[in-house]
Amino acid sequence: MTPADLSLTVLHAVRRAVDEGVLRVDVPARVAVERSRAGGTGDYATSVALRLARPSGLDARDVAEILKERLSDSPAIRSVDITGPGFLNFTLDGSSQELVHDRVIREIARTGISYGHSQLLSGTHVRFAPVTEPRAVLLTETVIRLLQAQGATGDIDGIDGIDGADRTDDSSVISGTDRSVGEPSATADVGTHTTDVDTHTTTPHPERLPVAPSVYLPDLLGVDVARWALLRPAAHDRVLDGAALLVQHERNPLFRVRYAHARARRLVDNAAQLGFAPAYESAVDEPRLLGLLGDHPAVLLSAARHRAPDRVARHLEAVADAFLAFQHTVLPLGDEKPSAAHRSRLALAEAAGTVLAGGLSLLGISAPDQI
Incomplete structure (x- = not known):
């Protein structure tokens, strides 16, 4: 069960309660589900x-019941547990989690x-x-790219720009030139927490992003x-x-993210030299990274x-840290022969590198194969 599946399951439960007359509310368009903190x-x-x-x-805990x-x-x-003022907490079946992880790794590949996207x-x-x-220009351009990746379009009021995906340098940020975004290519939405689709809506007034100015x-x-x-x-x-961000040290979060990507690429290359390739064939016990x-x-x-x-950047840091703690288990040690476990760990490492590269790309930052 993916987060999107769980969101729909909860939404159906709300609808059932309303249909049975025990809950008198308008059924929401969607239900947000997030990983437990x-x-x-x-x-x-x-x-x-x-x-x-x-x-x-009703009291929130009564609604939760x-x-x-x-x-x-x-x-x-x-199991379903109620905590705090009325939060619903879900523990998924272990075999279901394994299927989710398998689906995620294959979808990334x-x-x-x-x-x-x-x-x-x-x-x-x-x-x-x-x-x-300058910072407002950079933020606006990046937000437009994020919107594009989710199927939306965006532009600057009164400006006929070019597709944000076609940007090849940072002249827009230096000069203040604004850009618009066209339609992105169709991509999968496996693993998303929400399932609602906004249709044909336009912001009534131009948005101005609140930004603390900076050079x-x-x-x-x-x-x-x-x-x-x-x-x-x-x-x-x-x-x-x-x-501080120029220093190649583990205290530098940008270095950790880019190094983690490079390390993932290197593991795939090293595995090829040992005669095996990524293949998610068995469950890998790395719940945080997965x-x-x-x-x-x-x-x-x-x-x-x-x-x-900034949410993307923070997420990339978390992925990088989880991967760097896991990387040492990927390749065979000593005379150990490559096995299904190694191929599966390598597939997970490759998937982590792919996610890091994709996230950095949306921020307009390169993901080098070597550092």
Whole structure:
């Protein structure tokens, strides 16, 4: 069961409760499901009961109990728990999780760096107000690229731009020239947390992204470092120290992300020299890394909806850290012969590298094969 499947299952439970007359609310268009946070229980959680409490006239925990009754016998859900003021927490069946992980790895192999792109925002057009401040220009251009990756279109009010995917340098940021985005190629949406599709909507007034101003210094720092320094913090926060990002050290998050990608590529090359290739043939006990890869589509969708490239950057850091802790188990040691376990671990390593490359690409940052 993917997060998207779980979201639909919860939505069906709400609809059943309404049809049975035990819950008097309008059925929401979608139900958001996210991975349980540190200190929580289960694999995934939703706050839908809190959302429905006020319109139903019931306590949130009562709403949660109503939904739990209609979810406990769902296939692939091992248990449903209620925590806090009314959060529903789901523990999935172990075999179901293995199927999800298998599906994620295969989907990443099939779609490549487009993994996580979708058409979920197809029909949505976003207009942005003209901007000239360097960080605002960079943020707007990146947000448009994120929207494009989810099927939306975007442009700058009053500007006839070019497709954001055709940008080959950072002249737009330096000069303040604005760009518009056209239709992206069709890609998979496996693993997304939501299933609703916005149709033919346009923002009524041009959006202006709130940004703490800052200079953009690609000539001094290089394009990759200059972009990360401005995009990694939330738009209203201060930018990062560019000089620190130039140091190739594990304390440097940009270095860790790019090094993790390069390391994943190197593992695939090293495995080829040993005579084997990636193939996800057996389950790999790396729940954190597998979970992060499965969450990638939802992160991209959230970043587009909330105009927040920093969410992508933070997610890439988490993927990189989980991969770097796992990488030492991939290749055979000593006289050990390559096995199905090694091929599966290599497939996971390759998938992590692909996700890192795709995320960096959306931020306009390169993913070198060697560092």
